Amino acid sequence: MEVAEVLPDFADAFAFEEFNRMQREALPALLERDDNVVASAPTASGKTALAELAICKALADGGTALFIAPLRALTNEKEADWDRFESLDYSVYVVTGERDLNPRRARHADILVMTPEKLDSATRKHDSRRYDFVTDIDVCVIDEVHLLDADRRGSVLEVTISRLRRLCSPRVVALSATMPNVDDVAAWLDAPPACTFEFGDDYRPVDLNAGVKTYTHGENTFADKYRRLYRALDLAEPHLREDGQALVFVSSRQDTVQAAKKARDEIAERDVPMGARGDYDFHTESKDLENDTLRKSALDGVAFHHAGLSKNDKDLVEEWFKQGKIELLFSTSTLAWGVNLPARCVVIRDTKYHDPLEGEVDMSPLDVLQMLGRAGRPGYDDVGYGWVVCDSADADKYRRLLRDGKEIESRLADSLDAHLNAEIAMGTITDLEDVMDWLETTFYYVRGQSRPEAYDFPNLRQRVRDCLERLVEQGFVETGENLSIEATSLGVLASKYYLRLDTAERFAAVCERDEVTADDLLEAVATAEEFDSVSARQSERDAISAVLVGQETGDLEAGERKVLAILRGAASGSTPSELRSDAWVIRQNATRLLSALQAFLERFCDPHAANLARRVEARIENGVADDAVGLTAIDGVGPGRASKLSKEGLSTPGDVVSAGVSGLVAAGLSEGVAERVYEGAQSLPAVELEWGAFPDTVRTGESDVHQVTVRNVGEPSQAGIRVTVNGVEMSSVSTYLRDEETIPVGVFGANEDELEFTVSVAFPGEPLVPLEESWTVVVE
Template structure:
């Protein structure tokens, strides 16, 4: 069917002139009906055009479309692709966690592009002005809906779509690779049979020949990696010799680089004609690559692609592969979900990968099928060839996967308590009846109906949810009053920070300890940075972290025997990474996992800070804030306050600290000239000094405070605490000889504190005013006065 006949006003939005057979079959359901639509079709068969058809219908009716992309990298890709819609006068706006949100642009957008995680966040905050735009969505297109079966991300996609449907009831168009149980997805989304399509392999543009190949083990994992590489090259070689292209998937970014290096040498040994060193223009273009290894490699016809490359380098690699200048490309799995880069031959070299949070895990069956689906170039190849290279013990498992496909399961069951708590905290569930109404909107419910034995559900599903609710009440996350239910502060915090409930309970327990010892000066000192780090390291989110044998000596060198006994080897590794992160000296053995673990720990430290801010005195939240800043920036305890200055990160803080400047007050005193002397440019120095002046400056006025008091006398005085800098929320505390007399939160300005001076048995009384900032990494301000007892 010709595009300009079907959609004349949107013809320029499509990069082709005619819809293919699959697209034409689904077209009436998308354009002529209002029902929800579910389409399952082979990779590379043209599903993206179905998404665009649904979007065109929505735009023609004056509505707003939301496109849920499975990866953040793909949201950027759609932004580039859909400039075609911009050229037609429609606004495309990408909303991701890495960009500052413009609520105004989001509200005016005709097409929103988001990941499931960002859409989850937006729907949770739909009542705020910042995220109210999510309520205006008229059509939601779910790309790769088979991600429901992803262990890590499936439940988020499921509850987000269910919540969105309850909030604003958009039309839903769900697109998927081939899956056996498409009817379950259709049942979940209330898509009738007339708008549910299961296109089989006959609709694949290029037939696929997929198989499993095994390899012989070597002496160790390192040797095995290269045995699999040679096996992959054996499979790719005949296609490369025929001027075809091969795409080899490996498990990590580093492996793409190492495999490309080794493959270049091996291809020379095998005398396989490749490369374009005689192409003068290509040689000049390659010189512009920012990655040195890639610059050398592409001239030999070998490239690599991973998320760590610059966008410019990735774009060049993709373009050169499409043009045939790169004949052998090594990549991580992200390429399988993203850019349409088919190859005549696809080989999955690694079926297992190292996950910093999970240890060694099998590659997801969804990833495997997605990668294999990249085999075969429409218009160039008569057949695509795809292989899984694996251990003999896994061969039958992968053969079954290739033969039968993968049924899509719900992953909500394993996280039911946390997601139920989140809905209660959001107020979308307010009573017992709402609980079951919510459950019936989930894919979990639809899947349990069709396969009750597999889900151990059937007639007991209501009982299961009822038990989960009772446990939430028992654990303090939810309060129940008759049929009415609502989240406690603990439940709200757990939901806000996406915490597993065991972790939320652990954080609350620490906050309760802090609150309990607050009045006892000696005991309060026993809760320190080490307690906070151990609490985070022991979080449930890190339960699956493992410490390899070569890492354990490095862990011991960092934490010694000081780690709490409750922490297992993997959690001690997390603790070691956090400790070394605070000083910027992570041992080499721990660096490969350190970044991912540290990023997850920073999220948990931010959550712990807010738990302490809500449930304990302010000084403990301030301690958490300073620990968080040290882990993030790798700065010493003495200089961590510098990071409170907007625009000062680890590099600038290190320069300033090296010159003896350790606080914002030091920066203000040093002035621009002092910061220039410390190595900052004049423009940066001016901005840093200006930003430092915006921070609070505490002044304590003791008034007519006595120097002596007679034994047995009692005198009431007032102490004034003022702020001569930028406004800030603070915790104020007065102690006498280490014992707390007064404590209160305040927004500084200026406030007065009543202080009782009494003639006690002691020879002297030391009164201390302490000012702490719960959400800034500033050192506490303490000022003391001593009164002699006569």
């Protein structure tokens, strides 16, 4: 069955010319019906083509397709793969973070690509103009639906699909690796039997011989890595000697590099023949690699692959592996989920990995099965060999996994309160009956019917009542007449900013303080529940103490001190090398939390506190000094340019406007950049104060009211104006400052020699340092 015969208009969208047996059997359900489809099939059997068939049908009908990728690293790969659709005049758009989102492109895209987390966030805000595109989806393809069983991420996928189905009723096509309870997923998605497929191992293009090998666990974890590496090489060596290829999965990016270096030396010592060594043409081609370490390794037929490599280097490694020039490849698990890169032998060297937010955790069973599924090269091998290398204490667990597979469970119960709060905040749940109606749309409900005892199904209604009562007690939800349910401001903010409920409570408590400092904000983020599993390794503790020297952190646990040290280091632009491996992930999460904390402060505290949070966030994001952080509000000014301008005495957008293009050129910017930066600075709010007839003196006992004018000579923006006298707040106002605002100020002859009046103007949404001006009145 040729692609061109079945889909003549879309033949160029596929990377092959003929459908295989599995694809042929699923094809009528995908192309000739409109029902939801669930297909479970072995890794490397061609599931991606099923996704593409569903997308082609939607496009042919004039609709919009959504593809949910399990990992962020894979969304960009899909965008690159699907330039085949672009060549047919269909647009593909990857929906990224809040600030990078282009709503117009998303709205006009034919194919959207998102992770479950991005889709969850977007559907929570579906009624905003920015995210309304998510209500216009005709087919939703879930790649790797067995992600439902993943800790924390699984419940996100589950509730998001349920929500999307209520919002716009798209056709759902769910694909997964082999799973024993595919019928439960089909029941959840209302896929009829004719559209539910469970393709067994006989559909694997190559048979899989999988097993478990143990190693002797020692005292030193560093030495253990090398014990496992030698074990992996022992397993791979026979295949390498027969011109086969081996793929070895390790736990981290750095480990791929170190393992490849060590393996290269070991293979040379064992005198294993590697074809790349004598290939002069390949020697020349390898000069195209940007990573020097990778180039040296690849020349010996050994390479590494991880998400941190440049696209050029990843593409070259993948191509050379397919061509057989790379015979031994070390990779992180990302490769198992994304690129179709099979090998005769697959070895999982590491079954545990270090997660910056979770500490040491076990590789998920789904990841293990996915990686082993890469064993066996269609068209080259009759059988693939897959091995799990683990400590003897874990051996039986992995043998059971390989023998019985992994049933997919719901993880919704673990975070039911947060997801329930989100639905109430969106207004989709208004009473207890709505809660039960919502719950019946979840995989949790379906799986509970299959395993009532394990899911405590008979007591489900009571559990939901208890959960609702907790939300009311904690202030996220309030009840009204006839047992109606409505979200409070706290509940709405917790949902909008994707917070764990304990974190939302902590942020609300910060807003109740008389005065909020930058230290308060950093500590609130460092102690957030989102970082509750961060651990500080022994090798990191001295670096943490050095960053926090002189600061009172006695109540903080080791993991919280680590987060705080990383945030302080990021804000100053100097993260110690010992903390850098985890710093990126922690910083990304911290800036998201600070953005949420800014919204809390704006809602429950005042604009000045919100502006402080925005400045702290910008400092952590850019690593610039507090007095120069306002420069990062200018489009095109990142940490480098901000530091350069600051050193030249230009530390605010106002300084940039005053300097003009010529001044910016004198400060070291090229003329083109200077013009863009100057225009960017002009597009920000800029304030001037006029004290008018404000007096210089006042007699004791006398009083009068005078006026101060706050004029915005830049772009309109939300602003907070505060007036203090001798440090005590007299008045404050929050306003949308378009042109000018007149502030009445009472001048009272008090029991003081002098009265210092200070007017401060802050912009909560911009990292601009507040403008402050003072006027001294002498009391006679």
